[in-house]
Amino acid sequence: MGRGSKGGTRRRRRQGTFKPDDPTIEHHKLGVWDLYVQRDLPPIAWLGWLSRWGRFEDRAEVLNDLRYLWKAVYDLRNVCLQLFIYYAATTIAMAMIPAINLWYSGQLLDIATIATVERTVDRTKLCQVAGGKFACSMALLVVGHVHSMIQRELNSRIKRYYSVHTFHALARLDVPTFEDPVVNRQIDSVLPGPGERRTIPWAAISAVFSLGSSITHMLSQSLVLLDVLSKQQDGILLAGLSALGHLFQINAKTWGTVDKTYLPAAGVWAATSNEDDFLRMEGYKRVVGSETHRKELVAGGLADYMTEQYSILVGRLGSRAGDFFQIHAESSARRLNFSKLINHIFQQLPQIVFTLRAAQYPASIPVSMASLHLIQQSSASFLGHITEFMDSTDNLAEKLSSLRKLYEADKIPVKVPDGTRPFPEDTRSLYAGVSLELRNVSFRYPGSDRDAVNNISFKLEPGQLCVVVGSNGSGKSTILKLISRIYDVTEGVVLLDGKDIRSLKLRDLRQAMAILFQDYTHFPLSIKENIALGDPENAHDEDRVREAARLAGAEEIIEHQEDGIDTYLQRPVRDYYSELPEGTTTLFGRTVDHRGMRRMIGEGPQNVSLSGGQMQRLAVARTFMRSIPSSSSDTKVGLLLFDEPSASLDPAAEHDLFARLRELRGNKTMIFSTHRFGNLTRHADLILYMNNSTIVEAGTHEQLLQCDGEYAKLWKMQAEAFL
Structure with missing residues (x-):
């Protein structure tokens, strides 16, 4: 121990390094997590946190929301019906045992009273009553443990089932719907919060069980309590006074329930997960849950593929997957705590000893003292169950409301409706490209007071190259988003092979396109999967993935990564560690940051350090993945859309990219x-020069130079910059 600069006592940071492969480090496998703990340190301690419960005052809404509870139970019937029955049985048993125990306490008082007055003890009855109380205590402990085990398994199964439901509800949303603040609030209300263990359906179902348990407690204890109190002198009066005192005590406190959530708090330890299925699953969740990746998700038609893959991963991982702290807590909770068993036994001994002593020396110990204690304890318990009942009704209303929102999330109407016409009628026609026409197209982004594009018209014949040039904000990117139906036009029409794109099936439309957006993103997945998702149907063809990387000039980038093509651009699962020795600079192949480290620190997902140009090449590779020419039966793409693909490239790299684009285009x-303005404009069949959301000039490179307008002026300015 040492002194800090301000006189406070501080603990010195340990010297040395933490190495998971060191023989002094214990390794524990917890589901998909690998936990490494240093042996010579004290065991992990636990911290608690306060869970605040909301309250609903509108009871009428509960009746409407109950139908979603029945729907949830119906949906789960094949998943955990038998567990529901077991859970109900243990819930009823736990509600009845306290009443039985109270009855035995009343019998003990009767025996003590008789012993005091008549100086005699019915030893047989005494042993039976004492044994009954002991049996109640043990039964409550064992049934409670079984009840907890069933509850954890139920929560785990329900969580897996509804995680697919929630994943699909998010994946199906188009960009304008996902950007809607109202929809965002609705989505936030059904997504689990940080550290949330219980799913919304299980929270609603368990709230019903809790309400039933409270009712059972109240009914059973009220009957027994009336019987016990009626036999005690001034029992009803004493019970009333005890209840009144507890009411004042409760009124002075803040209403709430303390729910223990265990977090490692001490000792040197570290946890990571290298389970590829878990990393992919978490990566998929980040993709569908983030606005950043929404355009690629929608434009690439990835919703069905990702939902299918996510469902497979959930089924494959089962209960092994989950948040580290949840898995750790559940692993610890599966073991019966024998200290509780001993504690329960000793809790009963004082009253049993007191009763035996009262029977042995009836004149020396006033039975009224024991009677008063029992009355106070029983009335407090009964009042507590009344409070639980009142809280349960509010809690049930809240949980049912959340369950309703969960089911409604899967029915949020999208703002870009699907068409009905298949496209194309003949897939072989895609080899020669597609015709494209915009007629008087205008569009205004939601919430904006000006058009992003205004009265745009142009036409491309199959196989033609169009280059749209203009400054940032001129509307170039918007045109591509309208063609791919990321948004629908406000006015006018977009025609593909003469058909209004709003009439075409969205899946077919986007399969016929390969798109690279200016504000492209990289998914929190491996490089291989980032590229492969350009063509989900061939995502498992690694040769095709590597060919796409080669065409995009990304081969050398991949070769320089430690894990090659399996390197994660952004790791979707964080590592956890605590009190690492200060000499530890790397852990699990990632940098450790000791700044601000306290008793516990979690290292967030880390990005691979690549330049903007390198990241752009990987994005281009994903677009190329869909466009790689192969057999005639495999042709799916007839239209290529590239939005500023060379923005982060130097002139040499840009020239190389243009050459690759011409090779790919066919x-x-x-x-x-x-x-x-690069070499690509020289090869363009049509150049559109845009400014202030409109097309100012249109024509070929030579035609626009001859016009000596804005295009020619900018062309000469950029050409002079390289002379």
Whole structure:
């Protein structure tokens, strides 16, 4: 121990390093997690946190929301019906045992009273009553443990079932719907919060069980309590006074329930997960839950594929997957705590000893003292169950409301409706590209007071190349978003092969396109899967993935990564560690940050350190993945949309990219937006120069130079910069 600079006592940080492969480190496998604990330190301590319970005052809403409870039970019938029955049985047993124990306490008082007055003891009855109380105590402990085990298994199964439901509810939303603040609030209300263990359906179902348990407690204890009190002198009066005192005590406190959530708080330890299925599952969750990846998710038609893959991963991982603290707590809770068993036994001994002593020396110990204690204890317990009943009604209303919102999340109407016409009618036509026409198209983003594009019209024949040029904010990116139906036009129409794209099936429309957005994102998955998701149907074809990387010039980038193509661009699962020795600079292959480290610290997901140009090449590779030419039966893409794909590249890399684009394009129709004029404009069949949301000039490179307008002026300015 040493002194801090301000006189406070501080604990010195341990010297040395923490190495998971060191023989002094214990390794524990907890589901998908690997926990490493240093042996010579005290066991992990636990901390608690206060859970605040909301309250609903509108009881009428409960009746409407109950139908969602029945729907949840019906949906879960094949998953955990038998466990529900067991849970109900243990709940009833736990509610009845206290009443039986109270009855035995009353019998003990009767025996003590008779012993005091008549100086005689019915030893047989005494042994039976004492044995009954002991049996009640043991039964409550054992049934409570079984009840907890069933509850954890129920929660685990329900969590797995509804995680797929929630995943699909998020994945199906289009961009404008996902951006809607109302929808965002609705989504937030059904997503589990940090550290939340219980799912919304299980919270609602367990609230019903809790309400039933409180009613059973009240009815059983009220009958027994009336019987016990009627036999005691001034029993009803004493009970009333005791209840009144407890009411004042409760009124002076803040209403709430303390729910213990255990967190490692001391000792040197670290936890990580290298389970590939778990990393992928968490990565998928981050993709569908983040607005950042929404355009790629929608434009790539990835919702069905990701939902299918997520469902497979959930089924494959089972109860092994979950938050580290949850898995750790559940692992610890599975073991019966024998200290509680001993504690329960000793809790009963004082009253049994007191009763035996009263029977042995009836004149020396006033039975009224024991009677008063029993009355106070019983009335407090009864009043507590009344309070639980009142809280349960409010709690039930809240949980049922959350359950309703969960089911309604799967029915949120999307703002870009699906079409009905298949596209194309003949897939072989995609080889020659597709025709594209915009007629008087205008669009305004939700909440904006000005058009992003205004009265745009142009036409491309199959196989033509169009380059859209203009400054940032001129509307170039918006055109591509309208063509891919990320948004629907406010006015006008977009035609693909002469058909209004709003009439085409969204899945078919987006499969016929390969898109790279200016504000592209990288999924929190491996490099391989980031590229592979450009074409979900061939996502497991690693040769195709590597070919896409080669075409995009990303091979060398991948080779320099420690895990090669399996490197995660952003790790979706965080590592946890506590009180690591200060010499530990890396852990699990990642940098450890000791700044501000206290008793516990969690290292968040880390990004691979790549330049903007390198990240852009990987994004281009994902777009190329869908566009790689193969057999005629495998052609799916007829339209390529590239939005500023060379923004982060130097001139040499840009020239190389353009060459690769021409190689990839073949006969496909292509639209390329940029604010820089490169070699690609020389090969364009149509150049659109945009400014202030409108097309100012249109034509080929030579035609626009001859016009000597804005395009020619900017072309000469950029050309002079490289002379």
